[in-house]
Amino acid sequence: xxxxxxxxxxxxxxxxxxxxxxxxxxxxxxxxxxxxxxxxxxxxxxxxxxxxxxxxxxxxxxxxxxxxxxxxxxxxxxxxxxxxxxxxxxxxxxxxxxxxxxxxxxxxxxxxxxxxxxxxxxxxxxxxxxxxxxxxxxxxxxxxxxxxxxxxxxxxxxxxxxxxxxxxxxxxxxxxxxxxxxxxxxxxxxxxxxxxxxxxxxxxxxxxxxxxxxxxxxxxxxxxxxxxxxxxxxxxxxxxx
Numbered sequence: 251x252x253x254x255x256x257x258x259x260x261x262x263x264x265x266x267x268x269x270x271x272x273x274x275x276x277x278x279x280x281x282x283x284x285x286x287x288x289x290x291x292x293x294x295x296x297x298x299x300x301x302x303x304x305x306x307x308x309x310x311x312x313x314x315x316x317x318x319x320x321x322x323x324x325x326x327x328x329x330x331x332x333x334x335x336x337x338x339x340x341x342x343x344x345x346x347x348x349x350x351x352x353x354x355x356x357x358x359x360x361x362x363x364x365x366x367x368x369x370x371x372x373x374x375x376x377x378x379x380x381x382x383x384x385x386x387x388x389x390x391x392x393x394x395x396x397x398x399x400x401x402x403x404x405x406x407x408x409x410x411x412x413x414x415x416x417x418x419x420x421x422x423x424x425x426x427x428x429x430x431x432x433x434x435x436x437x438x439x440x441x442x443x444x445x446x447x448x449x450x451x452x453x454x455x456x457x458x459x460x461x462x463x464x465x466x467x468x469x470x471x472x473x474x475x476x477x478x479x480x481x482x483x484x485x486x487x488x489x490x491x
Contacts (some may be wrong), residue, residue, distance in 0.1 A: 252276040255304040257283045258460035260418035261322040262303040266458050267414045270448035272333040278457045286478035289487040300487045323355040326411040336411045347405040350412035361386045370469050398435040417443045
């Protein structure tokens with residue numbers, strides 16, 4: 251059994267998709283990040299960075315004690331290697347898959363997150379930051395579009411963990427008013443991935459769906475929620491270790 255410590259963000263959703271794709275037995279342990287569920291000392295022992303998702307595998311291949319993995323890219327790679335699926339074993343195909351996976355976790359994901367922050371949460375008057383991050387997000391989406399003009403999936407002809415990493419975040423761009431019509435190859439890929447049975451299951455499960463306060467275009471947080479997400483409570487958890 252796998253425990254998925256989960257919040258319905260794009261990072262959490264990509265792991266849910268992978269677990270459904272490989273048919274893993276898992277249970278969802280939901281966290282409300284606005285309420286600060288992720289800031290407890292108990293969760294800090296699972297992920298010292300106090301971010302979601304995290305995974306605890308109680309039945310690893312090696313037969314040792316539970317294996318804990320955090321950071322979504324590392325979790326995807328761990329599950330791919332355990333299952334022997336969605337990540338080529340070696341050679342150019344593996345290198346390409348890991349390159350695009352890293353592109354998502356190091357580029358597209360963080361830039362999308364920053365654009366979302368300044369558009370959805372930050373006080374008014376952040377014009378420079380809004381322009382900086384939305385333009386960079388658009389540039390990265392153009393990189394993705396050019397790639398998908400040449401191949402059916404991000405890493406080539408086969409569906410891989412790179413697609414799973416990118417797909418939920420691309421969906422969240424709708425929240426920021428960035429539709430798919432400007433990127434027709436990406437739109438075709440997006441629909442192709444959405445039609446996969448595992449993706450349909452992951453997006454339909456009630457315990458994996460995002461609450462309205464996660465997806466609204468504009469958010470107004472109260473003082474406690476802001477502290478948990480971006481302020482003193484968030485920083486204090488890191489200091490505790």
